[in-house]
Amino acid sequence: MECDCVNCGAPDARRYELTVRNTDHDEVPLCEQCHAAITEELAEE
Amino acid sequence: MFQDINVLHVDDDPAIRDLTAEFLETVDDSISVRSEADPSTVPTRIDAEPIDCVVSDYRMPELDGLELCRRIRDDRPWFPFILFTSVRGEEVVEAAMDAGVTDYLRKETGTHHYTLLANRITLAVSRRRAVGRLQEAGALPPEWPPRTARADDVQD
Numbered sequence: 001m002e003c004d005c006v007n008c009g010a011p012d013a014r015r016y017e018l019t020v021r022n023t024d025h026d027e028v029p030l031c032e033q034c035h036a037a038i039t040e041e042l043a044e045e
Numbered sequence: 046m047f048q049d050i051n052v053l054h055v056d057d058d059p060a061i062r063d064l065t066a067e068f069l070e071t072v073d074d075s076i077s078v079r080s081e082a083d084p085s086t087v088p089t090r091i092d093a094e095p096i097d098c099v100v101s102d103y104r105m106p107e108l109d110g111l112e113l114c115r116r117i118r119d120d121r122p123w124f125p126f127i128l129f130t131s132v133r134g135e136e137v138v139e140a141a142m143d144a145g146v147t148d149y150l151r152k153e154t155g156t157h158h159y160t161l162l163a164n165r166i167t168l169a170v171s172r173r174r175a176v177g178r179l180q181e182a183g184a185l186p187p188e189w190p191p192r193t194a195r196a197d198d199v200q201d
Contacts, residue, residue: 004131005131005154006058006060006061007061007064007131007152007154008131008152008153008154008155009130009131009132009133009152010154018060018064020060020063020064020067021063021066021067023059023063025059025060025063028060031154033154033155034154034155034156037154037155037156038064038156041068041156042067045067045071
């Protein structure tokens with residue numbers, strides 16, 4: 001099912017698992033570019 | 046030395062709450078973020094906690110960001126309030142200004158907008174603190190700047 005990216009609002013989001021601040025978030029709707037940018041940024045921290 | 050800034054971030058999405066807190070505190074270590082899922086509790090939290098600025102999403106299920114801003118403005122005309130949204134359109138910007146937001150920032154692809162948001166928060170809080178210091182010194186009246194009429198206050 002199509003949904004909007006929660007980070008930028010783009011309509012072509014897919015659902016990803018994301019761990020932020022030791023919290024696992026399931027099925028976070030993100031576009032490909034935001035997912036790449038966020039995972040890269042989180043990996044650097 | 047710059048004082049620390051306590052931000053209350055309001056968003057119904059738990060992943061965005063965590064991401065916003067993580068990135069804001071990483072790009073500016075003077076910023077400390079508290080998170081809130083329920084916008085209706087925000088006015089009470091502002092009264093009870095040392096919060097310097099509210100950052101709010103626009104679209105939320107029970108209460109949208111603009112209505113939240115109006116509720117805060119009822120008693121706190123100059124409290125720093127930043128609308129942080131992916132919703133685009135000139136009508137949103139106009140509605141945000143009419144509701145009395147301090148600033149409006151559109152979410153973009155990637156993570157750069159968190160750096161912009163940190164800068165806007167620092168600017169809004171610095172201005173508010175400067176005005177507060179001048180008011181305490183008697184250099185400005187307590188109700189400065191004077192409240193301007195909102196569009197919905199204007200009668201035909």
